[in-house]
Amino acid sequence: MDLEAAMGVVEALKWLLDRWQIVLIIAILVVAYFYGQSQWAEGYNKAQAEGTAAIAVLKKQYSEQAFEVASKAHSDLLLQVTRAQAAEESLLGQYTLHAKEVEQLKDRIAHVTIQYKPGPSLAARPVPHCVFTAGWLRDYNTALGVSPASTGAAVTVAEKAAWPTPGTDAELLESGVTPADILAHAQDYGRWARNNLAQLNALLDLQKE
Template identity: 35%
Template sequence: MNAFKSPWFRLGLGTGLLLLALWLFLSVLREAYDVGYAKARDEGRIALETLRGEHQEQELARARTAETSAKAATQRLQEEVARNDKLAADLANQQRIHRQTTDRLSGEIARVNDLYRKALDAEPEPLPACVFTAGFVRVWDEATGARAPMPETADPVRAAAQGTDAIASEQLDSGISQSAVLAHHVRYAEQCSNVAAQLDALIDAVQEKH
């Protein structure tokens, strides 16, 4: 009993209790650390997986948007190609019709230039000669752009002399017949019709794009 009352015994007992308490505290602290670490690790893993999932969703959404845009662009291109093909086909068809008209009218030129009647009940007779002067042909060609305009000289005297000669030469018979004039007009009308059809097709193509 004296040993239990010894100061050394009480000191050893107090130290043991202190160490036990310290060990228990450290154990609790270690357990709390492990629990906190595990929780933080799990939460971090969940957050990372969530972030990866969101990133994948964003990438998938961008891919879907790009695919939709590509399909829309392809659709627009196909529609534009089809529209242009239709315009080209319509234009080619109009040009064929214009050529058919030219061929038909060209075949009628001789019939409408060979004979004429003075009255509905009169007998047909040869068409009188129609003289087209060289000046007439020059004006015609300059108007259509088939010939460049005649230049004007800076010398008044020379211009007057040349003017006199030019007037005389332009009063001569050009040798162009009515049939030739009408044939030229028929072909030129076909060209004008083709140009007008091309312009209409171009206007339609531009308007459909806006």
């Protein structure tokens, strides 16, 4: 082989070597790219999985906390309802007791308003006629907050100024009210007052609890 041919072969080999270097570099770059992509995807998937797991844990914690809060609220509500029902039953029981007591007292009105004994061991005799004047009845009602017209409204200064002059018929005529009427009214009024007191005590007990 002459020198010129040898130089041609060398040049050809050199050209091939340059091309293989380029291909090798490209191959390395491609491999590096795909490796990097693989690593990035693996890291992304790992981070996503960890994030999803953390979110699931937080959701579970929040769900458990919400359940505990809801359960406590429900339990507290049931307790309040139970207490309210017990208080209501107790209150209704007292109302019923008061009503029965008043009915028993009403049955006794005739026994204590029709006859009386003027002294020990003396025979009973009819109770003398007891007079309650119209003025007495008006003042009695006024003391209870009832107007002279029996409307149930509060007595005003003008109404008081318009009352009859003392000594007139409107003041001193018989009202028609009997001791039995007054006793019956006292029993009804006492029942109303006791019911209100029982209701107030029940509300105070609920507030304390």
